[in-house]
Amino acid sequence: MIMMMKITHLPFDLITDILSRLPAKTVVLMKIICKSWRNLIDDYYFVNYHLEQSLATKTNLHYVVSTPKLYLQEYAHLEEPFEQNCPVLYSADFGSFDNPIELRHPFKNCKTPVWVIGSCRGLLLLRVDNGHLLLYNPTTQTYNVLPLLIVYQPTMSDALFDYGFGYDHVSRDYKCVRIFQSLYKEIWCPLCEVMVYSLRTNCWKRVVDVPCYFRSRGWGNGVLVNEMCHWVGTDSDDMYKHIVAFNFTDETFSCLPLPNALLNYQYEQFHGLHMEMLDGSLSLLANRYPHCDLWVMKEYGVAGSWTRMFTFETLDTINLERPIGYSSDKKKLLLKTSLFRLLCVDLETMEYTEVTFADWNRGLDPHVYVENLLMLDYAEFIDESHVRKKRGKRKNRRRRRRKNEN
Structure with missing residues (x-):
């Protein structure tokens, strides 16, 4: 037997x-x-x-996207209800980009909009409208609130905030970088402050400034490739020059070349030039009506390795902004458009299919993340309901401890 x-x-x-x-x-x-x-x-x-x-x-790859869910809140001093945005996050795999599932994240019912501004190794960097930044794991539903940074913003200036999120393999530490740039228009004098957050130490520190003033296009969120964060922007004359990169290991900046075909064009000649990580490589979507070219840097840091992979037809009044990722069989590509819509393009027929989420046909801040088991320390969030929930858990632990002692 x-x-x-x-x-x-x-x-x-x-x-x-x-x-x-x-x-x-x-x-x-x-x-x-x-x-x-x-x-x-x-x-x-x-x-x-x-x-x-x-x-x-x-x-175990997924993409996450947020949608604004409107709810009404009564105010005694207002004659009519006041509308606010409540963040709703959806997650779906890369098999077919279908059937997104709503995430039950711990700040779903907060009264302040939350934006996804970065993704690294399964963790998401979120920004709250009141200035808070959070690290959030959609798999384990845990998060950390970063210490709040106060920035003095001078008047009569053109101020910009750029964010990046990455991982330092040397110190095995998750890091966030925030670049504050302010340009005095009268004397054309740039001011800069670069702050780096370390999850290991849970604090911010100031590092070396950017080597050149640049005005990032899009939402100012860095693209993580090769353990470095990247921004594509223009100089003070709206000319595209290069890509600014930040190294999370030594916390320094460098510059990468743009495709030669895109150099020396005025910003007005583009409907948009947007960068993203695609299949582990830097990519650029260059909108020049009536076409949109997808460029990929095959060999990191090498100018001659920029390759034009696809040319898409530009849709009416809609610019293609960001490539999100290939499907599992590499036959489809998920794209974000300028009207906050997600399109799935068949790379063989070049036909577009719109991706919808429940009763909402538009998505914000799409990012790729991988399922993981990392548990982040719970930190108090700005919503009072989460503070009460944390206090209740503490009381339950103390009650169980006293019961075991007796």
């Missing part, structure tokens, strides 16, 4: 390998099987091993 071996009796290395290949949400459910599995899944080294496995195989 052959006895069936229980799965819990498998060699530990084999169990580790099997679990590391499963989606993070599935792995979390495996904690209930036995204590040894729970200890393994909660272990810091397994959490990172699982993440590195997903990044290496490009599996």
Whole structure:
């Protein structure tokens, strides 16, 4: 009689390998099987091993997009209700870009708009309208509130904020960079302040300024490629010169070349020049009516490696802004347009299909993230309901502790 071996009796290395290949949400459910599995899944080294496995195989990838959900709030001193935006986040995989699922994020019912401004190794960088920044893991539903930065903004100036989010493999630390640039129009004198946040130390510090003044196009959010954050912008004369890059390891700036075909064009000659990470490489969407060219830097940092991959027809009154990602079979490409719509383009027929979310046909801040098991420390959020929830959890822990002592 052959006895069936229980799965819990498998060699530990084999169990580790099997679990590391499963989606993070599935792995979390495996904690209930036995204590040894729970200890393994909660272990810091397994959490990172699982993440590195997903990044290496490009599996467990999803895209996240936010939509404005309107709700009404009565104010005693107003005769009519007042409209505000409530963030609703949707997530979907890269199989077909269909069936997005609404995320039950912990600040869903806050009374302040929340924007996704960066993504790195499964974590999202969010910006709240009142100036707060948050790190959020959509898989484990945990988050951290970054210390608030106060910036003096001089009058009679052209002030810009640019943000970037990345990971330093040397120190194994998640970092956020905020670039503040202000240009006195009367004397054309630039001011600059570059601050870097470290998740390991949970504090900001000032680093070297940018080597040149640039005005970023789009939302001022950096594009993470090769452990560096990138911005494409113009100089004071609205001329495209180069790409500004920030290295998260040594916290310094450098410049990368643009495609030679795009140099020396005035900004007005473009309907838009937008940069994004596509399949691990820097990419540019150059809108020049009636066409839109997709350029990809095949070899990082090499000007001659810029390659024009696709040419799309420009839609009426709609500019193509950002390539989000290929489908799993590389036959489709998800694009963001200037009217906050997401389009899925068939790369064989070049036909467009609109992506919708429940009863809303537009999406904001689309980003790619990978499922992971990283748990962020809970920090107080600006919404009072979350503060009360945290206090209730503390009371329950103290109550259980006293019960165990008795």
